[in-house]
Amino acid sequence: ADRLERFLRFRARHYAGQRDFPALAGTSELSPYLALGMISHRQCLQAALSENDGSLAEGDAGIASWVNELVWREFYHHVAVGFPRVCRHRAFQRHTEALAWRDDEAGFHAWCEGRTGYPIVDAAMRQLVRTGWMHNRLRMIAAMFLSKHLLIDWRRGEAFFLRHLVDGEFCANNGGWQWAASTGTDAAPYFRIFNPTTQSHRFDADARFIAEYVSELAALAPRDRHAPSAAQCNQVGYPRPVVDHKAARARALDAFKSLPPNA
Numbered sequence: 001a002d003r004l005e006r007f008l009r010f011r012a013r014h015y016a017g018q019r020d021f022p023a024l025a026g027t028s029e030l031s032p033y034l035a036l037g038m039i040s041h042r043q044c045l046q047a048a049l050s051e052n053d054g055s056l057a058e059g060d061a062g063i064a065s066w067v068n069e070l071v072w073r074e075f076y077h078h079v080a081v082g083f084p085r086v087c088r089h090r091a092f093q094r095h096t097e098a099l100a101w102r103d104d105e106a107g108f109h110a111w112c113e114g115r116t117g118y119p120i121v122d123a124a125m126r127q128l129v130r131t132g133w134m135h136n137r138l139r140m141i142a143a144m145f146l147s148k149h150l151l152i153d154w155r156r157g158e159a160f161f162l163r164h165l166v167d168g169e170f171c172a173n174n175g176g177w178q179w180a181a182s183t184g185t186d187a188a189p190y191f192r193i194f195n196p197t198t199q200s201h202r203f204d205a206d207a208r209f210i211a212e213y214v215s216e217l218a219a220l221a222p223r224d225r226h227a228p229s230a231a232q233c234n235q236v237g238y239p240r241p242v243v244d245h246k247a248a249r250a251r252a253l254d255a256f257k258s259l260p261p262n263a
Contacts, residue, residue, distance in 0.1 A: 001039065001043070001047070003028075003029070003030060003033065003082065004028075004030060004039060004043065004044060004047050005047065007028045007029070007030065008047055008048065008063065010050045011025070011026070011050070012028070012048075012051070012060070012062045012063050012066055013060055013061075013062040013063070014026065014062055015027070015028070015062035015063070015065050015066045016061045016062045016064075016065040017062070018051070019065065019066075019136070019137075020136075020137045020203050021137075021203050021204070022116065022123075022124075022127075022135035022137060022203065022204060022209040023204055023206075023208040023209040027135070027136065028066060030044070031167035031169040032133070032166045034073070034167070034169075035166075035167040035168065036119055036170040040108075041070050041073065041074055044070055045067065045070065046153070048063050048066065048067050049065060052064070056119065063232060069136075072172075072175075073171075073172050075174075075175070076172050076174065076175030076176075077169040077171045079092070079171070079175060079184075079185055080087045080170070080171045080174070083185075086174055086178070086184075087174075088169070089155055091178065091181075091183035092183060092184045092185050092187075092224050093182075093183050093187065093262055094262075095259055095260050095261065095262045096181075096182065096183040096256075096259060096262075097183075098259055098260060099183075099255055099256065099259060100255060100258075101151060101153040102150065102151045102152055103153060104151075104152055106152055106242075107150045107152060107242055108150070108152055110131075110239070110242050111125060111142075111146050111152075111157075112125065112160060112211075113125070114129070114214070115239045116127035116145065116239070116241065116242050116243075117228070117233070117238070117239045117240045117241035117242055118145065118196040118197070118200075118227075118241055119207070119210045119214050119217055119225055119226060119228070119238075120138070120141060120196050120197070120199060120200035120203075120204060120209075120210060120226070121141060121142055121196050121198060122213075122214050123138075123143045123204075123209055123212070123213035124138035124139070124141060124142045124211045124213075125142060126213040126214065127213050128142075128161070128164050128165070130213070132164060132165060132166035133146070133165065133166055133167065134165070135163075137199075137203055139161070139176060140176070140179075140180055140194070141194055141196055141197060142157075142201050143161075143177050143180035143181070144180040144181075144188075144193065144194045145158055145196060146178055146195070147177075147181035147182075148180075148181075148182075148193045148194075148249070148252040149193075149196075149245065149248040149249075150242070150243060150245050150248070150249070151248075151251060151252055151255060154177045154178065154180065154181035154183065155177075157173060157177060158173060158177040158184075161173055161177070165245055167192070182256065189255060190252075190256035191256075191261070193249050193252060193253075195245055196245070197226055197227045197245070200226045200227075201226055204226075206222045207222040207223075207225035207226055208222075210226070211225060214238070216236045216237055216238045217236060218231060219236065220236065223238060231241065
């Protein structure tokens with residue numbers, strides 16, 4: 001309750017503008033307490049109402065944005081109840097179960113260990129394994145990289161996250177992975193595939209977060225940390241990309257286009 005009060009009083013008003021930047025303390029950091037039942041979504045909503053003059057959707061943009069995230073979390077609980085197939089390792093969109101996921105053990109282990117050659121992905125995965133937590137923007141980037149760039153079954157990533165996250169909670173984790181893999185209720189369109197390097201420049205512009213978790217790149221100039229050259233990779237002992245973004249994107253698009261229509 002104290003953390004909730006401090007967040008709403010001191011950080012919530014900046015939430016909308018800072019929540020996507022992993023190097024900033026811009027999120028509520030309440031997810032572990034929600035996952036463990038130490039605080040409830042009702043407590044959060046009631047506190048938001050009190051701080052925001054009785055409004056959830058209007059008023060302060062930061063508080064309204066945070067409430068929206070709470071709503072998504074609860075939405076995925078309702079999906080699990082209303083469509084229990086998602087609790088049985090099934091895709092919400094049935095036609096996507098025909099997708100031919102790749103068997104790529106080397107790629108999967110590179111992703112798990114944070115050595116894909118894409119610094120923002122690797123920083124995210126190392127943060128997860130080292131701390132038991134991952135910034136929300138990075139969860140989307142990392143999940144989409146596994147399911148779209150590597151075209152590896154999203155359920156493998158879902159299980160890995162749930163095993164490592166201190167705020168791991170089935171419904172929200174499943175919903176997030178199915179969103180990234182374009183198999184869920186509100187899924188990203190299959191043709192929406194994040195470019196990790198573009199995401200890196202946009203949300204970690206000075207590569208401060210990358211330097212914190214991918215220490216071998218810390219000595220490089222900030223502009224070079226997003227996509228180091230082959231020579232720079234060799235110099236500091238960082239792996240080259242396991243896949244080319246353009247080629248991987250084309251492969252994923254072809255795989256989704258070959259699916260039967262969604263009845």
